[in-house]
Amino acid sequence: MTRIHDDPERFAATALDGFCRLHPRHVQRVAGGAVRAAETRSAKVALVIGGGSGHYPAFLGYVGPGLGDAAVCGDVFASPSTQGIARIGRLADRGMGVVFGFGNYAGDVLNFGAAAERLRGEGIDARILAVVDDLASAGPDERRKRRGVAGDVAVFKIAGAAAETGADIDEVLRLAERANERTVSLGVAFAGCTLPGAKEPLFTVPKGQMGVGLGIHGEPGVSEEPAASASDLAALLVDKLLAERPDGWNGRAAAILNGLGATKYEELFVLWTHVADQLAEAGVTLVEPEAGELVTSLDMAGCSLTLTFLDDELEPLWLAPCDAAAMRRGATIETSPAAPVRDEAEAARAFPAASEASREGAARILAHLGAIAAMLREKEHELGQLDALAGDGDHGQGMRRGATAALEAAERAAGAGAGARSLLEEAADAWADRAGGTSGAIWGLLLRGWAAKLSDEAEPGDADVAAGAREARDRVMRLGRAQVGDKTLVDALVPFVETLARGIEAGEPLAAAWRRAADAATQAAEATAPMTPRLGRARPLAARSIGHPDAGAVSLALCASVVADRLERQRTD
């Protein structure tokens, strides 16, 4: 909902003030709107765009060289007045006439139409350009009845570029109307927006549904359907738009994937991958496509796809430079192509030659990793719930992912004949890479530290295991910047390492020392208090008040115990 305002009745006018104060390089404020602050030529047709407020970047964001000459801003979702439009039309006119561009809505048609009539009565050649791109609002046989949505941007861009060439008003309007004829949009809405000062949204969409073709002010759509996956949504939009491709079209299109306000950038980028694939499959060549928030509806959730079926006249105008607050074409810095990157991300690693003894050690490590991965798959949900009390609940998932990736990498390494050190390094990197986040990185450090005390030649002895444990602890504490008592995995790691290393150094058998170390880790993990106060603060009250063991310490103790079990079984076998 719209939360930041003073007097809701002043919302649109105040927003206009704020925008003009932020963008003096682009606009100068006038009553009811803004005009360009900079010119490219003294005489040209003026493109004056506008409509209700609440749609930024429409319309103020599109005033500038190569685009609009002025914008007229009504109240939120309300047409500007005839007087306001006429006044700004007069200010924008530079002797070659004024084209008023707006979306095709009753109030705008009325007010821009009356303003144009009034200017013509004063001897200014004023014309109207009502954008009609929303195919959900009327059939192809009634194109002129369609609403204007994000297609505004494509039509205004082309009209602005045409005006910038110095063409006369008939030519500018001809090109703009050609773009208008060849521009189609379709949108879906997931949730309505709330007007400033209003308590309820302007309209609602049932949970889990999407309104197909729902307008940017909640105007009716064509149907209500279950919310679709990104690929199905792309198919819905692409198919409906391509159904209107004109005869003899050259297959090149401008595209605008528009977010309405609360449907965010990454969602649009995800959707774009499918839109682009499906358009490519249909043989469409995209020209400078745009994806982002270009015509919003306050905080409405939803998006729309617009296609402009280009031709040899329209394409250069779509590509022409422009410099408005919300749309720029052309480079601001001179550059040369970058050096081509050689991304060895996927390159398989060759392992140093390893001794038979070290490869046997590697096989034992591989078996331990298998037991750890199996245990973590089983405990994923439990660890997630534990973490959710303090953090964002992804610890179980991260540990499962990391351990599984480590096991797979270790298997590949073993298959390639890697020694103990190389195998454990591979496992460490794979764990960190797939688990992501903090715990993934910690486990990567931990296993890499341990590997540093092993070799690919000698058989890993108990002393190496002890030294590796100490090295792992040191690296985790240094880079993790955590001490015992910080309620992290370190709380369990330190007693584990101390017990294990001291036991081994005292000549205790590995299995026995490891068991005592695992028990010490388990005790410590159970003793860890709740999440740090800072982390706790934003969580549900339940999690703030009562204590819980730290998930990271618990999972370390669990891993230690699983390995202890295996070592004991080996000894008793």
Add this chain to the structure above:
Amino acid sequence: MTRIHDDPERFAATALDGFCRLHPRHVQRVAGGAVRAAETRSAKVALVIGGGSGHYPAFLGYVGPGLGDAAVCGDVFASPSTQGIARIGRLADRGMGVVFGFGNYAGDVLNFGAAAERLRGEGIDARILAVVDDLASAGPDERRKRRGVAGDVAVFKIAGAAAETGADIDEVLRLAERANERTVSLGVAFAGCTLPGAKEPLFTVPKGQMGVGLGIHGEPGVSEEPAASASDLAALLVDKLLAERPDGWNGRAAAILNGLGATKYEELFVLWTHVADQLAEAGVTLVEPEAGELVTSLDMAGCSLTLTFLDDELEPLWLAPCDAAAMRRGATIETSPAAPVRDEAEAARAFPAASEASREGAARILAHLGAIAAMLREKEHELGQLDALAGDGDHGQGMRRGATAALEAAERAAGAGAGARSLLEEAADAWADRAGGTSGAIWGLLLRGWAAKLSDEAEPGDADVAAGAREARDRVMRLGRAQVGDKTLVDALVPFVETLARGIEAGEPLAAAWRRAADAATQAAEATAPMTPRLGRARPLAARSIGHPDAGAVSLALCASVVADRLERQRTD
């Protein structure tokens, strides 16, 4: 909430694909991130920025000449892995070293730190730059513990500009850390965001409250307070930030007013008017401030204000050209200053000399307008409720505003000696200008049409009243494109005009003819069926099913009746 995705686990990676396919001029895709597609120089320090996904334009939107050399993208709200960071650092290095820029979060510190260590081990001079601008996350005495939020943008912009000069890595890091030292942010959150695939928001803020200092992942804030007005919110943010102004500061600041996702542009512009005023009062000179969505948190509702306390070293770097997908500095088109606009919006109108008789007619019209305005103030709520069943419920408000403005304008005109025609024209324009929207425009047309048949010389006779009514009807129907039966004010206007004009032309006294006309209008208004199906579709079911008179027709009938009452009183007086 986040609705558009396929497999939630693939969300971040797919979003990265989509972005790279949309911006080939800016980036080339590599595993786990993107590197620049264009260069300005063959040797320079590489600025590699990154962190979790879900924050666009951070970080991909800031890769380009004058800004970042590459971005590393983790999963949503999760640090990228050490391996991924190290790999992209290697790709970005051009022999002068790599600065890793990121917000100060445990996972990022760990992974970027480990990656830098690994690169140094390989002979690449890699350094880390952890942005610490969020003053809510730690006190001034613990600046280094603070989180990084929208201050990332200011620090990265300055670091990127420094690297672009060809400076060595020590100098780039010195300037970047100086910007980091002098950058502070504070944010508020109104509502949490929802991770892809999640059913519940990551955190919640009680309705009507705002979390002050709440982090972009829901990290704890400093307090929870009732949501403030725009001016109070500005005061809260400005005061807290200025409290950290450094000694000896020259008073010049970069500012970033950042929307977190669902707090939209116009709200930020409204807030900006107060932020700018309050900073000006405090003697701060703003340098190229930015307001918009620069570091988001999916669809989180909230905003933050960032100040960078500039100096002679930092200011030119903040202003230096850059050309990234989400931030550009420098012009793309050559321009000259626009002609200064002469906005006569407020200029008082001089009226043509009017006859005594016409001024008497004007006085009668003024009295009618007074009665209409009084009635509409009284009926505002009722008309609003009626309209809400079919439209957006603003009809009562629009009519009240319009009639009140018309009355005030008519009073001014009468005071200036305007005749009947000029006074009614003034009232018409004022009505349309203040009421806004469709009904305002219609009433402007209606009254202007009526005025066209009056004069400032002759006394307005009954025949003129009839002719004016016909002219008003014609203009409304032509520009309003409405016919009888379209469920608009025309349904009541036409029988009103027909009855009135025919009665007068048949020699009936004005008062009697007007009364019958008003009754005809009332009958017609009551007969108007529900809103058109199209308008109905997106409204609550109740409104779709049952019928209601059209609010526009009803208000016309009410106005006609009020005037009828006055005419009858005059006659009986």
